[in-house]
Amino acid sequence: MTHDLIDLSPEVRDALDGGRPVVALESTIITHGMPFPQNLEVARRVETSVRESGATPATIAVMAGRIRVGLDDETLQALSRTPQDQVMKLSRADLAVCMATGRTGATTVAATMICADLAGIRVFATGGIGGVHRGVEETMDVSADLQELARTPVTVVSAGAKAILDLPRTLELLETLGVPVIAVGQDALPAFWSRDSGLAAPLRLDDPADIAAAARMRRALGLPGGQLVVNPIPAADEIPRARMIPLVDQALAEARTQGVAAKAVTPFLLARLFELTAGQSLSANIALVINNARLAARIAAEGA
Ligand code: PSU
Ligand code: MN
Numbered sequence: 001m002t003h004d005l006i007d008l009s010p011e012v013r014d015a016l017d018g019g020r021p022v023v024a025l026e027s028t029i030i031t032h033g034m035p036f037p038q039n040l041e042v043a044r045r046v047e048t049s050v051r052e053s054g055a056t057p058a059t060i061a062v063m064a065g066r067i068r069v070g071l072d073d074e075t076l077q078a079l080s081r082t083p084q085d086q087v088m089k090l091s092r093a094d095l096a097v098c099m100a101t102g103r104t105g106a107t108t109v110a111a112t113m114i115c116a117d118l119a120g121i122r123v124f125a126t127g128g129i130g131g132v133h134r135g136v137e138e139t140m141d142v143s144a145d146l147q148e149l150a151r152t153p154v155t156v157v158s159a160g161a162k163a164i165l166d167l168p169r170t171l172e173l174l175e176t177l178g179v180p181v182i183a184v185g186q187d188a189l190p191a192f193w194s195r196d197s198g199l200a201a202p203l204r205l206d207d208p209a210d211i212a213a214a215a216r217m218r219r220a221l222g223l224p225g226g227q228l229v230v231n232p233i234p235a236a237d238e239i240p241r242a243r244m245i246p247l248v249d250q251a252l253a254e255a256r257t258q259g260v261a262a263k264a265v266t267p268f269l270l271a272r273l274f275e276l277t278a279g280q281s282l283s284a285n286i287a288l289v290i291n292n293a294r295l296a297a298r299i300a301a302e303g304a
Contacts, residue, residue, distance in 0.1 A: 003118045005099065008058075009070025015056035016120055021300035023050045023293065024069075024116035024124040024154070027061040027106035030080050031087045032267040033127065034282060035274070040080035042286050044073070046125070046293045053297030055123075060115045062090060065102035069119045079106065089263050091144040109156060110148035113226065122215065122304045123155045125296035127289045128192040129228065130266060131161035131170030134252060141265065142173065150177035154226040155215050155304050157296040159233050159288040160190040160197060163241075164248050164269045167197050175202065180218075180227045182211060184295065190232035193284045194241040201230055208295065212302035231295050237287035239280055247276045 008016070015022050025046055030039045043059065050057035059071045061079060068075070079087070088098050088105030092114060098105040107115060109129050116124050130143025149156065161170045171189065174181050183189060183201030191197035205211050215227055232238075251272040260268045273281040 006067045006069055006115070006119055008119060009072065011056055012058045012070035021055035021297060022058050022121045023055045023296045023300050024112055024121045025057055025059040026109060026112040026126050027059060027079060028089055028108045029127055029289070031082060031106040032084050032089050033270055034285065036080055038282060038286070040077060042289060043076050043080060046289055049290045049293040050297045053294045055297035055300045058121055060107050060112050062098050062105040062107065064104055065099045067115050069115060084267060092148060093144065109145040113148050113152040113154045113156065116154050117152050122153070123157065123296050123300040125157045125292040127158065127285055128160060128162040129156065129158050131165040132173055133265060134166045136166060136169065139261070146173055146177060149174070149179040149228055150225045152226055153219065153224065155211065155229060155299060156226055157229045157231055157292045157299065159192050159292060160230045161192070163191040163193055163244055164252065167191060167199055171199060174228065179225060180214065182227060182229050184229060184231045186232055190230050191241060192288065193233065193239045193244050193281060195232040195235065195238050196241060198241065208298040209302045211299050212304040215304040231292050233284060233288040234291055237284050239277065239284050247273060251276060
């Protein structure tokens with residue numbers, strides 16, 4: 001039984017009906033997170049990685065007012081070629097307006113969680129979630145992703161929060177909201193492009209079966225909300241923290257001088273870091289997303 005505002009692809013419908021593992025994937029990373037043509041290549045490779053790890057990928061977007069769960073290659077191509085200013089970046093606040101007006105939008109972590117939950121999908125792989133932005137004292141910029149984790153029962157596999165954020169405050173807020181932050185394979189909280197943020201992760205589970213069991217236990221207890229799994233980028237692909245810090249500081253200073261605000265902040269910083277690292281930030285981003293897709297497939301296979 002799924003919602004009548006959602007179009008499931010035949011492949012996703014089949015997998016869900018058969019009780020087989022499905023992994024949700026977001027689309028903002030395609031439209032606002034990476035340049036063409038790498039975004040298209042990544043969208044396809046991530047789906048392949050999910051398949052190779054034994055699950056069915058379900059990339060989610062709103063196309064002409066309908067939630068689509070499981071996109072065909074034609075749609076992936078169209079999305080990846082659409083300029084950022086011609087596709088909505090959808091969070092919880094934007095979803096209904098986009099649909100009611102028949103528009104097209106890419107789903108962020110928050111909106112992808114909402115759509116995945118409506119479709120009955122319990123595991124979702126992304127790169128890095130949004131969080132508390134640096135300078136929050138002035139801007140009040142806190143990603144809606146955090147609240148979503150507190151209320152929607154989906155296990156989100158990430159490589160941590162993006163290192164452009166205020167990571168200590170992001171962790172504090174997640175704790176306040178009651179969101180389990182679970183590191184895999186290490187004690188430290190990973191920082192997206194780097195394996196170590198210098199902060200300890202609140203929880204650690206190395207076995208995908210335990211992560212799935214924890215999701216089931218939350219449901220059994222009647223606790224709302226999801227889980228945030230933080231999976232470090234593979235060592236061979238990381239950019240060490242010491243190298244990222246000054247570049248992130250520079251990109252943040254430029255964003256401030258140029259008055260970049262609200263939804264534009266994260267895409268601006270990612271694009272600027274791509275230039276400042278001569279493309280290495282993108283290669284790292286690709287590697288970590290694929291790594292997360294594999295882990296998410298294993299967690300889904302364990303019955304999260
Ligand atoms: N992960 C990536 N690249 C991205 C994102 C995640 O590797 O671009 C997107 C997600 O959609 C996430 C969004 O929800 O960045 C955060 O945006 P904001 O800071 O405006 O909430
Ligand atoms: Mn924001």
